[in-house]
Amino acid sequence: MSGRPVRLRPSARGWTFAAVALVVLVGAPLTGQRDVLRVGVLLVVLLVVAGWSAVRSAATLDLVSRSKSELVEAGVTSTVRLTVLGRARAGVRLVLEDQVPLALGGTARLPVPRLREGQILDLEHRVRAEVRGSYPLGPVTLVARDVFGLVTASRTLGGSVTLDVLPRVHPLADLVLGDLGGARGSSAGASAAASLDDVSLREYRVGDDLRRVHWRSTARRGAVMVRSDEHPGRPDVVLLLDTRAAAHEGRGAGSSLEWAVSLVASAAVHLHRRGHRVRLLHDGAFDPPRELDDSSAVRGLLRSLARLRPGGPEGLARSVAALGRADSTLLVAVLAGVDEEDVAPLLSARPLGVPALAVLERTAAWTQPGQDDGPGLRRAHLVLARAGWRTALAGPGDPVSEVWARLTRTGARGTPAGAPSDATRAARPAPLPDEEVRP
Template identity: 40%
Template sequence: MREALAGLTVRGRAFLAAGVTAIVCAILLDQPTLARVGILLLAVALLTVAVLARNRYRLTLVRTVTPQLVAAGQPARVTLTLANEGLAPNGALRLEDQVPYVLGTRPRFVVEGIGHGWRHSVTYQVRSDVRGRFEIGPMSVRVSDPFGLVELGRTFRTTVPLIVTPRTVPLPQIPLGGAWTGSGDNRPRAFATGSAEDVTVREYRRGDDLRRVHWRSSARVGELMVRREEQPWQSRATLFLDNRASAHRGQGIASSLEAAVSAAASIAVHLTRRGFAVRLVTATGEEPGSAWHVRGAELNAGPLLESLAVVTPVPQARLETSWLGEGAHGGLTVAVFGGIVSHDLPVLRRMQHHAASALAVAVDVDAWIGGAPGTATQLLGQQGWRAAPLGPRDRLDAVWQELAHTSAQSARGVARAAHPEAEPEVVG
């Protein structure tokens, strides 16, 4: 009852005030007709409060977002399915769903004719030009009587996530190198010196069946080796994204970081379509949500795009190298760099050394703020990378095609001709 009284609208409070005023005036002026009018106004307001207070409605909500993974600039459809499981009928409902401001204005709906067993669905669209992970909901419901005297509010607690991935562009086919090298279970052992039996064995791992131990290979290698049930070869690639705040310039969607994230997303889609199992590594290390694809699973860039959707700039100055372990040697490495400083060069050399083929897209961060073109591409070439610059007005597909004309041999030639003492302190 208290909740219903607190839910009186301006009209309902006016009815109560007019009823009390009419009764007081009727007593003072000895006008029984006026008293009957006052009693009628009070009765209508109080009876409405009593009816809504006793109305134990039970509304259920099912919210679905299709698709839940959408590219920036593309719309997603949100469907709200409401049902009334209460025994008593309700009046009109006013619905308002909470959405982040980047997805658009808050949708509002009015539905009427609600009774027992009532079910209704409403649909609206959301769209964001900004990547990220957004929560849609909760939804607030306002229940009112036919006279508009009382209005009660309810709020559903459930929310549904919507992941907006970076924009991607199709990339042309270029020679990548490092294919079919694999690692872990996918990397053959001792091609040059062993027999065919050596190719079909791997290191013993905890939990392996001891009946699969290959004793001849174990004696030759000096450690326990087990037979492979089958030979699961698969190309693997490491996608590196430099997301340090100090390595980028600009703000918002026009920043060099957003260009780097979009480039990394396009490369991730391209590599997975070419049959690579790809993992994502950032300045803080390997992203747990984008680990190597398990063998037999359908190759898709979904986990990579989800991780790239929530990448944020990090304040650290140096690149994390813990992911460059024993198992990281070999395979293809594709990196998207921002600004490069002198203490990054040893890390770049180590990354190139651990890769069978190393390609880099160097985002020209100084050009993002109207400065002169940087020399990051030259520095990467000195470390043995095949690199191409990406400016604010450059097309990523053209930059990717340019990597095909950049050879590792020419990069090493530049490295031999370069003077280490002349390396710049900070470049874009």
């Protein structure tokens, strides 16, 4: 049995009984009403017995384990399982209360049947969050109420744990960079001549799994090519996220920041599944560390996005400065509320010969639908396009998959917001597999 102390608290009915008993015990001797005095004594005995039975019952149950997914996606229901062990048969009603934030559905109350000594019982409840974030779960409290409802005894079982709710992940179309212009330096031709998949391909070696053969590249090159999970010294795909609080608009799940985070998360999962190392750059820092393996890195990246908070006004400038020291094969920037002065440093910070894509959020539309983009955003768009960046504008009504499709070779250029492109229709759903959301 856990050594946690039991807390006893009278209910409203219990306080009423106690007040009546006190009045009777004090007033009966003064008035010579012995029969009334017996009633007062009976009330006191009833309160004592109710308290004793509740305290005893609160010590008859222990929490054995709590099972949950530490990483779940926003908008997806997750199951929390509690396993309890009976120490003795309880004499009163027992309820387990799992402390859950309102954003996840509020405190869960689970009735517990009477258990024999040594009997194990599995209980479960569901949680769901519409907004990414890091939420505490627990502690679990065992509440015992006597049959008359006079007192409540409670005991804390276990501690709190953290549930990270990831941003929504959307299916994305394949990204091909062969027609990207504006790559600079002698390596530009090599970068532009191949698709992003080619970075993770190598020639077949005896013993390789034939299921890893990349048939399209095999046909194009005339040699058997396989996907490789070993990328020693391979540069990273960098996802630059503009998190400046002043640059974003809207609140909650419908804000421009949440839209941007969802796009970055979708791109990270999509590129990771295609065999590429992905790193997040925001507020001047890379996350996760380069030393982690690919699977751990993408889990760390998603966890960082779940816990991400709006940054300061210098966050974008610091990220651009850090970008100049990075080595990458692809740069994807998601920018909010920018003008030509904000994006100008990106042109020189962009690694030599690296293809670059940028999504520019029309943040004004998040609070004022139909609002004009403004000259600053239009000039920023033009500056990046002239420098060889592939760009797309995004508003609150634009699906993440559609905006990404505009950045692909097969994406429908000029497709109206909300109209599905061929690439979007061809993209298959990509739910997070268990191995990518469990630590």
